[in-house]
Amino acid sequence: MYVGIDVGTSMVKAAAFDGTGRERAVAARPVGLALHGGVVEQDMEKVYAAVVAVLEELTRRVPEPVELAGLTGQGDGVWLVDGEGRPVRPAASWMDGRAHELVGRWLADGTFETVFRRTGSAMFPGCPGPLLAWLDRHEPKALDTAEAALYCKDMVFRRLTGAPATTDVSDASMPFLDPRTRTYDNRVVELLGLTHRRRLLAPVSDPVATAETRGEGLPAGTRIANGPYDLPACALGAGVTAPGDGLLIVGTCLASLVATTELDLSGEPAGLYISTDRPGHWLRAMPAMVGTAALDWVLSTTGVPHAEVDGLLADTPPGAHGVRVLPYFAPSGERAPFVEPRLRAELTGVSLESSKGDLVRATCEGIGYAARHCLDAAGLTGSLAVCGGGTRSAAWMRLLADVLGRPLRVVEGEVGARGAVLAAAERYGIPLDAKAWTEPTAVVEPDPGRAAYYAKGYREHLTRLDQARARARA
Template sequence: MTRYLVGLDAGNTMTKAVLFDLQGKEIGAERRRNPIRFSAPGHTERDADRMWQEAAEAIRALLQNTGVAPSDIVAISTSGYGAGLYLVDERGNPTRPGIMSTDSRANHVIEGWTRDRVAAPNELRVQQRLWSGQPAPLLSWLAAREPEVCQRTHRILFCKDFLRGKLCGVFDTDPTDAGIAGLSDVTKQRYELEFFESLGIDGWFGKLPDIAPGTDVAGKVTATAAGLTGLLEGTPVIRGVVDVVSAALASGVKAPNQMSVVAGTFSINSTLHASPRLDRLPLLQSPYPIDNLYLATEGSPTSASNFEWYCKSVLGPVVAAAAEDSGRTIYESLSSRVQSAMDRENNILFMPFLFGGPDSAPAGFIGLEAAHTSADIVRAIFEGIAFAHRLDIEALSAGKDIAPVDSIRLTGGAARSEPWAQIFADVLGLPVEITGCSELGALGTVMAAAVGLGEYENWHSAIDNMVHVTQHIAPRAEWQGVYQRKFDRFKAHVNALSALNQH
């Protein structure tokens, strides 16, 4: 009898249910889109109950379409995007729509904390910067604007923990989600009352979720969840890890000389450190479940989501349909075009800031000419996104505590395009390695299950057996100068556009 693991991963746009064997081979996947609700300017929300219903449907379809018997599923584990907010009552029902990490309603809260000089000391308490999509400023906003929600809320949760709670009825969290949420001291892996009191949100303190290891069995699939998902009642549910950590684990990052780069909705760039007390506070920080290390992350909404916007809004469904008719994905189709554009000079700069840029820099193209083709434009998009990642990586490397990185594990949209992955290697000047799995968030969290169930002795063993590198891409020496000059132009334009946009 072959035994399988199910990983449930809820990102900013999709929830994925993915089936793996114990060697990390992806057997099948089902995806369901998560619509975003823009209830007011700056508000990005999600119907939490609908997300759960879609997730349950995806699990049921996964079992049906792969033909795997529910009795062969040894465990299910969850992952999801970090920060944001899900609030539930004593029965686990949402007390309001979920809030996504892209939400900016609490910008003024951060501004007030900065003005009152309480932001900086509390950033040191959680070892990362405070920003508007985190639970702390959102809880402050809710206490002032929706006090009745506070009264009805029994537990504060994050995305993966809400879904796991629906599977097994246990609503708690793990150190990685609590850390990236910016609510816990990542060294002690616990909440500090002084943090909440100093920010004026101590009324929420008793509603925080308990923190327990991500590899533990949190509970068992309930009869209700079994009826919705097709899983057997009593199937173990592993607590799991947040998606940033999950992607790093699933790409095989286990030492400070490796960097995890995720080119997805966000530019996510992470390095490992022996201590979370870094000279320069990162955007995110979390305990890492290997060798007592910590994962520091810089990120921004400047990555592959910009290319997806171009495909949908500029090229439109006709191009996507034509690509599918040829038996290729739109990534494969456009990548072959980009390859043809690499042999000619291209001075186009693309500013990948459709979802927000540094210091309000606007999105757009610079240097377009009538002679340019669609291949030149796509190449510029690929390069601009790689440049934006480099900006984040430079910020991550700005302090004294620089990780000794000598290779990159690349995941996300760019990893599915060989020319784009080559551009990343050339722009960053480091070898790029790519694994054979397309759903890293789901793989990382089923690796937690494999460790927790004793299938592998530890995380090192799980990585050695479940992560399989399929591509090694070396940076090309002849392109180093080309991209250094172009990156310098890119930074100069970003600075100039930011200054103009602020007047």
């Protein structure tokens, strides 16, 4: 049995696979977010307890010996730990918005662009640079106490194994890693005013770190590898490794990734280049802030259960009777394919005649337009795979194929966990058939007529977005 662990933003999952890549079982536990005034935090002890619980459940349900485990999880944020790997304070989530004024200041004075030109990272309020700078100003004692500012999976790896604090090149890519040398750029640390906190940046393990577990969740002595984080892990799990091929992750974060061997740090600073386990190969990433979270908010507000989404999409025509949604609901604004910390969602074209179906369809269309914008900016030229919770809606997948105007290779199941296992197997020299492990479960073709309709709608979306960005800056 091979076990993949995916420590997500709202759900912790562990999946068991056999040697052919067949998913045997999945265990999951929800984890909460504390939101107040733009601050978004997580209780690290509860996150770790959820990891242990899902692993215990999984190993009870699939009793075969665990050959190998791979770990992945949400990226960005700041997970401060002491010398024992215990939390110093709650983790600041990647969704956190408290550092938006710092990002705004760096946008205005050129620091933001300089960092992008050096590292390929377009900072946003919830990434480690701004968050550490904010904590240095407002909670310096927490930084004084901490041994390391980790990423989510690194904290879990530290606790499961007792190994020293480390991270990997994928997590370190935002915002301090030089993608050419695969080491921290100390000039960037200096530009963000964090030279005196440089010790908090965990050593980068290249290739990913390995260790044996201590007996919590998994049997003691189980081999485990740490990384990459969830976006590149999903790319591995979906078979997206050839230059030009892309992946759209329809999850809490709407992430668009395109594999590339070219490092282009020109153009509008946005997204990031994620370093992979292969030097000279990157993922051009445009991780938009809100994906399924936008639809969840609309469903909660309108009282529509998830089970009714497919029916509402089927009963509502393209264009949603004139209702339009700019789906930028995150409290920290947007980070891809542009950075606007003050951008907020907009709902237009609503009247007393608008239905719940109109609101749901307009939201799904808006998310689709945002995805197209990100994929265009990331340089998609090859095939496109899709994974994430949104793939459970067949109607939404058909809508996305139409909005994007291209076939979708739908990869279902625990794709991030699958990629974590493949990365671990590569690290340990275990020969798994990656092609067999990453076969799509379906291919969804676009309807030519609807695709043409949405091509016009996409141009209109970009115009509305330009106007909204101008208002956000006013």
